[in-house]
Amino acid sequence: MSISSAAVDVGATGVGEVPQGPGEEHIQGRSTWQLAWARFKRDRAAIIALVIIVLIALCAIFAPLFADVTGHGVNQQFRQTGLSPDGIPYGPNSTFVFGTDDQGRDILVRIAYGARISLFVGVVVTLIVVAIGAVLGLAAGYLGGIVDTLIARLIDVVLSLPYLVFAVSLVSIGFLGGPGLPIIIFVIAVFSWAAIARVVRGQVLSIREKEYIEAARSLGASSWRIMFVDILPNVVAQLIVYASLLIPVVIIFEAGLSFLGLGIPPPTADWGQMIAESQQIYQQAWWFLVFPSLALLLTTLAFNIFGDGVRDALDPRLDRL
Amino acid sequence: MAPVLQVTNLVKHFPVKTGSLKRSRDVVHAVDGVSFEINAGETLGLVGETGCGKSTLGRCVARLLDITAGQVVFDGRDISHLSARQMRPLRREIQVIFQDPYGSLNPKRRVGSIIGDPFAIHDVASGQDRKRRVQELMELVGLNPEHYNRFPAEFSGGQRQRIGVARALALKPKLVICDEPVSALDVSIQAQIVNLLSDLQAQLNLTYIFIAHDLSIVRHVSDRVALMYLGKMVELAPVEEIYEMPRHPYANALLSAVPVPDPATASERERIILVGDVPSPIHPPSGCRFHPRCPKAQPRCVTEDPALLPRLGDENAHVAACHFPVQNGENLSQARPSISEDNRIVEPDGLISSPGMDVPVGEGGTQ
Numbered sequence: 001m002s003i004s005s006a007a008v009d010v011g012a013t014g015v016g017e018v019p020q021g022p023g024e025e026h027i028q029g030r031s032t033w034q035l036a037w038a039r040f041k042r043d044r045a046a047i048i049a050l051v052i053i054v055l056i057a058l059c060a061i062f063a064p065l066f067a068d069v070t071g072h073g074v075n076q077q078f079r080q081t082g083l084s085p086d087g088i089p090y091g092p093n094s095t096f097v098f099g100t101d102d103q104g105r106d107i108l109v110r111i112a113y114g115a116r117i118s119l120f121v122g123v124v125v126t127l128i129v130v131a132i133g134a135v136l137g138l139a140a141g142y143l144g145g146i147v148d149t150l151i152a153r154l155i156d157v158v159l160s161l162p163y164l165v166f167a168v169s170l171v172s173i174g175f176l177g178g179p180g181l182p183i184i185i186f187v188i189a190v191f192s193w194a195a196i197a198r199v200v201r202g203q204v205l206s207i208r209e210k211e212y213i214e215a216a217r218s219l220g221a222s223s224w225r226i227m228f229v230d231i232l233p234n235v236v237a238q239l240i241v242y243a244s245l246l247i248p249v250v251i252i253f254e255a256g257l258s259f260l261g262l263g264i265p266p267p268t269a270d271w272g273q274m275i276a277e278s279q280q281i282y283q284q285a286w287w288f289l290v291f292p293s294l295a296l297l298l299t300t301l302a303f304n305i306f307g308d309g310v311r312d313a314l315d316p317r318l319d320r321l
Numbered sequence: 322m323a324p325v326l327q328v329t330n331l332v333k334h335f336p337v338k339t340g341s342l343k344r345s346r347d348v349v350h351a352v353d354g355v356s357f358e359i360n361a362g363e364t365l366g367l368v369g370e371t372g373c374g375k376s377t378l379g380r381c382v383a384r385l386l387d388i389t390a391g392q393v394v395f396d397g398r399d400i401s402h403l404s405a406r407q408m409r410p411l412r413r414e415i416q417v418i419f420q421d422p423y424g425s426l427n428p429k430r431r432v433g434s435i436i437g438d439p440f441a442i443h444d445v446a447s448g449q450d451r452k453r454r455v456q457e458l459m460e461l462v463g464l465n466p467e468h469y470n471r472f473p474a475e476f477s478g479g480q481r482q483r484i485g486v487a488r489a490l491a492l493k494p495k496l497v498i499c500d501e502p503v504s505a506l507d508v509s510i511q512a513q514i515v516n517l518l519s520d521l522q523a524q525l526n527l528t529y530i531f532i533a534h535d536l537s538i539v540r541h542v543s544d545r546v547a548l549m550y551l552g553k554m555v556e557l558a559p560v561e562e563i564y565e566m567p568r569h570p571y572a573n574a575l576l577s578a579v580p581v582p583d584p585a586t587a588s589e590r591e592r593i594i595l596v597g598d599v600p601s602p603i604h605p606p607s608g609c610r611f612h613p614r615c616p617k618a619q620p621r622c623v624t625e626d627p628a629l630l631p632r633l634g635d636e637n638a639h640v641a642a643c644h645f646p647v648q649n650g651e652n653l654s655q656a657r658p659s660i661s662e663d664n665r666i667v668e669p670d671g672l673i674s675s676p677g678m679d680v681p682v683g684e685g686g687t688q
Contacts, residue, residue, distance in 0.1 A: 031472070032429060211424035217405075218385055219488070220412030221442050233429035 032237060036313040046309020052302040056295075060115035072096075072106035074113045075267045079104050089285045099287035102277065107287065111295045113269035118299060121181070122251040125188045129250075130243045132193040134235070137200025138227045142208050151197065158194040163187065164260075171262045179265045188253050196242055203235045237314040244307035248300035255296055271296045323397060324358040325496055325528050326382065331355045331391035333374070333381050337603060347603045351377040353552035354391070356629070359496070364522065364529040366543030366560065368536060368575075370599060374552040375532050376420075379498045382530065383417050384408050396495060413443055416489040418518075420501040422481035426473040432459075432484055433469035439491040458487040462517060479510035483517065490521060498530045503538060515542055536579045540564055545638070548572050551610040552602055554629060558639035566649050568632050568641035570615050571595075573653050591654040609644070617645045618658035 040046060059066070067073055082096060082104030083089055089100040098107040140151035167187045176182040207213065208231065216230045255272030257263035264270035266277075274292040282289035334348040352374040359365050367375045380386045382393055384400055393401045400411060419425035426435055436455045440446040446454050456466035462483040473481055482502060489497055499518065503511040515538060522529060533539050539546055540560055547557040548569065556569040567573050574593040581590070595614045600606050606613050612622040621644050631637055632646040647653060 211419050212427040215425045218417040219439050219442050220409040
């Protein structure tokens with residue numbers, strides 16, 4: 001690191017010349033993300049989980065393909081071919097791979113369409129929640145004072161609200177048009193940001209005392225810039241870990257609300273709602289309960305294992321050399 | 322020529338929260354009435370033990386801290402009570418080099434982006450222009466410009482401090498506050514950074530406040546030296562004068578503790594051993610703050626705070642805050658205070674000081 005070695009290198013590139021070409025890639029430092037990906041790749045369970053998540057996502061994206069190939073529309077009722085003469089659904093067979101439901105609809109096609117709702121809610125709500133939680137956590141932790149007091153109390157209030165009572169009341173007063181996607185997203189977002197904000201706030205409280213934050217202030221950086229350019233990169237790893245572990249929680253939350261009839265209204269295909277409908281008839285038609293439940297289980301399990309892998313890859317405690 | 326910086330009676334108190342209701346009762350008197358001036362192109366060394374307020378003083382001057390009382394005039398403009406927003410444009414002119422090269426660089430950002438921060442914040446240069454200027458700066462401080470895309474963790478301590486220097490000098494500030502810039506580095510690297518700072522000062526006509534506790538480095542870099550004790554400035558003089566004829570007993574004690582390379586000289590010279598510890602800055606002693614530990618203390622020292630004035634016929638540039646300044650050639654190691662027992666720090670064995678009671682000063686840790 002001596003002056004002389006630096007001077008030799010400088011001489012090699014020429015004074016004031018911007019180095020270009022292959023040498024530059026060589027000197028590119030490995031970022032947190034590159035290091036994390038290198039660790040993640042070695043985690044076999046997490047890679048399998050990621051593959052499963054990708055497959056489920058493909059099912060959701062190409063759900064209409066299932067309908068085309070089987071020739072069964074998602075809400076199409078097959079009262080002749082899908083139900084026995086006494087109205088009992090058929091189990092898995094060559095026409096209906098996962099069997100039919102109580103109205104003679106193809107469960108496989110409905111599961112594929114149901115994945116759309118689950119993944120959409122899981123990902124969109126998580127993004128909203130992480131954005132709200134990060135911004136409020138950063139503001140509370142860095143700005144302090146009255147802002148911190150207000151946000152910290154708000155976090156306490158939100159964490160102590162009974163979410164189910166809250167959800168039922170909102171649906172019953174017809175908030176956001178009654179049962180449906182908007183109210184699901186609203187309810188889950190309202191109840192999930194507080195945990196993230198609390199974690200971010202704690203992180204920020206320790207980071208704001210670091211000398212490089214004081215250095216940023218001495219350079220004249222605005223609070224806005226310090227929060228988003230200097231502090232955010234230091235909490236983003238934790239945010240991603242929380243986000244990846246939040247997705248399965250949100251998916252189960254959504255299925256739970258739909259199960260209770262507070263979420264996606266029929267006839268739209270939704271896993272929670274399918275599980276609820278199967279309650280009347282599962283003793284005669286086990287497939288009606290088992291396949292949607294398995295889809296839900298597989299999805300949340302894959303996300304959980306994936307989240308664990310992300311945490312192991314990004315955990316700053318393992319980030320020491 | 323008007324001084325770059327004029328500090329008048331600067332006071333900084335930190336409230337200490339005590340009691341169950343966390344009401345502020347006590348305050349830490351970190352800096353208590355300090356005045357000085359710096360001229361353009363000059364280096365003022367600021368020395369003192371850990372906790373004497375020298376870093377706080379630096380941070381107050383850079384307005385990283387709010388000032389309790391007093392005045393800071395930078396370049397003819399009173400900046401004592403400017404808000405953070407009003408200070409922002411002035412940050413181009415006053416820069417800080419921090420002590421800890423491991424803590425002062427954001428670990429998640431690439432070096433090019435860290436050094437480019439001043440350009441981005443003050444909207445001076447962007448894109449390829451910014452990259453070119455950052456790489457020029459990296460060369461200026463002796464870093465390989467090709468390392469633009471590396472992370473701070475990929476550099477050694479000395480290289481990181483060079484990054485800190487490059488960032489501080491990016492906008493060619495008028496005043497640079499070097500807050501112990503080398504005390505976290507190896508001795509061999511210290512010399513490199515100190516020489517780098519001196520070279521850059523000559524090249525860019527910089528004015529430095531050089532905060533340190535290492536007296537030999539301060540002697541090497543400074544034009545004038547200010548010595549602080551417990552929030553007060555006790556002596557301020559041109560560098561050779563303070564090392565050759567220190568007036569304040571504390572300055573004498575500190576200088577006698579500087580390690581000497583030659584063991585023969587070291588064993589011959591008389592060390593002045595101070596008794597006790599630095600008193601709490603929450604309840605500083607009355608009168609002269611040094612009186613409980615001073616070998617020359619008199620009753621007057623307990624009641625009357627000495628002013629920072631030229632003593633014993635010194636020229637105006639050499640000022641000391643002591644009622645009984647040390648004469649040239651006076652042997653302090655034999656001096657004994659003549660104040661009542663209550664005002665002294667008495668060691669457990671009843672002696673005021675004894676050869677075994679070695680409480681050297683000036684050998685502080687890395688703080």
